[in-house]
Amino acid sequence: MITIYEQHELKKWVLQQKGDKRSIGFVPTMGYLHEGHLSLIKKAKEENDAVIVSIFVNPLQFGPNEDFDRYPRDIERDSRLAQEAGADLLFHPSVEVMYPFEPAVTVKVNRRADVLCGSSRIGHFDGVATVVAKLFHLTEPSRAYFGLKDAQQVAVIEAMTGDLNFPVEIVPCDTVREQDGLAKSSRNVFLTDEEREEAKVIYASLTEVKDLLLSGVNPLSAKEKLEELLKKKLTGTVDYAEILSYPELKEPSSDSTRLIAAAAVKYSKARLIDNVLIELTPDGKKEVENHV
Amino acid sequence: MITIYEQHELKKWVLQQKGDKRSIGFVPTMGYLHEGHLSLIKKAKEENDAVIVSIFVNPLQFGPNEDFDRYPRDIERDSRLAQEAGADLLFHPSVEVMYPFEPAVTVKVNRRADVLCGSSRIGHFDGVATVVAKLFHLTEPSRAYFGLKDAQQVAVIEAMTGDLNFPVEIVPCDTVREQDGLAKSSRNVFLTDEEREEAKVIYASLTEVKDLLLSGVNPLSAKEKLEELLKKKLTGTVDYAEILSYPELKEPSSDSTRLIAAAAVKYSKARLIDNVLIELTPDGKKEVENHV
CATH class of the missing domain: 3.40.50.620 (HUPs)
Structure with missing residues (x-):
């Protein structure tokens, strides 16, 4: 090289x-x-x-x-x-x-x-x-x-x-993750041990909400659930917790076939982001793992 | 082809x-x-x-x-x-x-x-x-x-x-011109015979002002002269008549080594633009014909 x-x-x-x-x-x-x-x-x-x-x-x-x-x-x-x-x-x-x-x-x-x-x-x-x-x-x-x-x-x-x-x-x-699910990021080095430990909650909450969406829960309720999960379990500040259409990044409509559940959490020295993509098919709803 | x-x-x-x-x-x-x-x-x-x-x-x-x-x-x-x-x-x-x-x-x-x-x-x-x-x-x-x-x-x-x-x-x-100096333009077809005849004044005025700049006249006076020439001789509306540095297109300073004299004139069905470039050298002032 x-x-x-x-x-x-x-x-x-x-x-x-x-x-x-x-x-x-x-x-x-x-x-x-x-x-x-x-x-x-x-x-x-x-x-x-x-x-x-x-x-x-x-x-x-x-x-x-x-x-x-x-x-x-x-x-x-x-x-x-x-x-x-x-x-x-x-x-x-x-x-x-x-x-x-x-x-x-x-x-x-x-x-x-x-x-x-x-x-x-x-x-x-x-x-x-x-x-x-x-x-x-x-x-x-x-x-x-x-x-x-x-x-x-x-x-x-x-x-x-x-x-x-x-x-x-x-x-x-695809996003590469630590064993507990935390997305790999250059900014992870700025987390304290406690922050690093709790940060696994971000991906866990996103996957929980993904399952809700796949089971037919509407995007607005899913978004509220995501916010609730993150705010309850994290000491960091939730910057955003959103469900949007992907890749348009608009409010989901009944026509939306692909959604993103995304969150950003602010700690004292690092702001972490993560997301999961959810593919909704006409005949039932199906997940894709982070594929566009 | x-x-x-x-x-x-x-x-x-x-x-x-x-x-x-x-x-x-x-x-x-x-x-x-x-x-x-x-x-x-x-x-x-x-x-x-x-x-x-x-x-x-x-x-x-x-x-x-x-x-x-x-x-x-x-x-x-x-x-x-x-x-x-x-x-x-x-x-x-x-x-x-x-x-x-x-x-x-x-x-x-x-x-x-x-x-x-x-x-x-x-x-x-x-x-x-x-x-x-x-x-x-x-x-x-x-x-x-x-x-x-x-x-x-x-x-x-x-x-x-x-x-x-x-x-x-x-x-x-380089700009290609008609025999009387008018810059070739797709919009020239929209000129009436009278407008087409007088439009040669645009290039004539630009070259007159170029000569003034090369003889040492300052850009502000040259700009006033350009406006005066165009307004006196044209029935069209002068949209702008400017002397600027080129290619930065800022007010000329004493450091400016290349200037543009540019004008736009509005007729009923066409808006014409034209310009000349002027190269000022440290030892005396020298013209270049439309070269960047």
């Missing part, structure tokens, strides 16, 4: 791969890699000739009071893990390389961004979409891999790719 | 060119081709293995009271002219093909878009940037050709390409 810091070096490598007709799989990350990221890299390796992993903590997607400065970083460990998982190139640009000046032109997310994480993180998904557009243009991948732990991000990136006709296939990948 | 109406057929053709390692030159147009467009196609043909011309009157860049519906169209004539100029593929999608539904994700132009044509055409450059981003992704060109008659559009597309790292080289091309 080679590590590259500059755009022009990356472009050179990409052109070489294209010239050799090698397909490129791309895994954009903010680093501090965990098994979720590694599963994306492994999948990319299976499906493409070459794999690019990017590690870039993107300031554009952090609000002024968010954790940009203290987002965890460990490039040496990340580098080793990415290589072991099968990455051929690690792109690790500085903020100055990605944003030599304030961009005059950005990507704007007009739908799917005003609910869930978007309602408290204003401009977050514009920042995500802008950096992903830049990275897509720099890496020119055939396929790009995103974890469904950030299901709203997947919905936004799929909308961007479709609406702007990016020549990239978006591959959503 | 083949004509294609659907995205998937275009993608197939583009992939074939890429597979054969043929470079693609792209000329996006709204049709009703004139010699300005044809000069872009000819230049694209000289510099690339294959040339795609698109003809699409983009509703996203027209305001509610603008001339989308009556923008002139003549696809048969355009088709013949594009072929004669050297196009290999004509992409002529319907509105439904380009926008099957209202896009959830668009491109946003945060600078360079609030002056000149942008100040009266709110959202115009967001619409231009969005459709050009879509077309770039659909045609995957090595180079894309734009006429400097729309110098602000060139400035916006160059900002978009740089800020979002599109793997495309933008090639700005």
